[in-house]
Amino acid sequence: MTDSDALIDFLAGRQSVKADLLEEPAPDDAELERLLIPAMSAPDHGALRPWRFLAIRGASRDRLGDVFADALQRRQPDASDEDIGAIRAKPLRAPLVVAVGAEITENHPKVPPEEQIVAAGCAAHALLLAAHAAGWGAIMLTGWPAHDETVRAALGFAAKDRLVGFVYMGTAPADRRDKKRPDPARFLRTWSGARS
Numbered sequence: 639m640t641d642s643d644a645l646i647d648f649l650a651g652r653q654s655v656k657a658d659l660l661e662e663p664a665p666d667d668a669e670l671e672r673l674l675i676p677a678m679s680a681p682d683h684g685a686l687r688p689w690r691f692l693a694i695r696g697a698s699r700d701r702l703g704d705v706f707a708d709a710l711q712r713r714q715p716d717a718s719d720e721d722i723g724a725i726r727a728k729p730l731r732a733p734l735v736v737a738v739g740a741e742i743t744e745n746h747p748k749v750p751p752e753e754q755i756v757a758a759g760c761a762a763h764a765l766l767l768a769a770h771a772a773g774w775g776a777i778m779l780t781g782w783p784a785h786d787e788t789v790r791a792a793l794g795f796a797a798k799d800r801l802v803g804f805v806y807m808g809t810a811p812a813d814r815r816d817k818k819r820p821d822p823a824r825f826l827r828t829w830s831g832a833r834s
């Protein structure tokens with residue numbers, strides 16, 4: 639196996655860890671900054687750097703839970719106490735939640751908002767791969783809170799901006815089974831340009 643085979647195998651070995659299996663410790667601020675270095679190389683049309691990362695830990699996760707609960711009550715005034723309690727508890731599943739947003743430059747002559755969201759998504763993936771490289775457990779989750787205006791505003795984003803997801807991070811259990819992944823050949827075709 640060549641070095642590049644080994645690296646490709648390593649990258650292919652990234653897999654998510656369920657949020658409620660993620661335990662302390664989580665990356666501290668310095669470690670998170672290190673893990674975000676590869677995110678700065680995410681493909682980025684116009685070098686707009688649209689990605690934003692909010693580290694949410696400790697009691698701030700309780701406040702994020704309150705934001706989720708308030709948002710649910712606003713969306714669904716008849717929500718049950720059980721549902722409200724369940725959504726409030728979501729951020730507490732892991733010791734660190736990194737909210738990943740795209741700060742959108744509107745009316746850009748070359749880069750539509752979709753491309754800026756893709757760039758932020760690529761940056762989030764880079765964070766997941768860096769976490770894998772450093773041995774941290776992580777998973778990217780959305781659910782309706784990522785698309786809710788009031789959640790977005792509470793996190794400091796404008797209405798034009800988007801949340802691309804919440805990356806839950808922490809220490810993964812030691813015993814993990816490798817997931818079987820599909821054969822990439824199933825997803826690849828050569829397009830010759832011939833008209834059918």
Ligand SMILES: Cc1cc2nc3c(=O)[nH]c(=O)nc-3n(C[C@H](O)[C@H](O)[C@H](O)COP(=O)(O)O)c2cc1C
Binds near residue numbers: 653778779
């Ligand atoms: C933008 C985005 C949002 C996601 N949101 C959720 C989610 O809300 N709930 C969920 O179970 N998985 C969600 N996933 C999928 C998980 O991150 C993960 O990929 C999935 O559990 C499969 O695990 P794997 O990454 O090991 O293949 C999301 C993925 C992406 C890219």
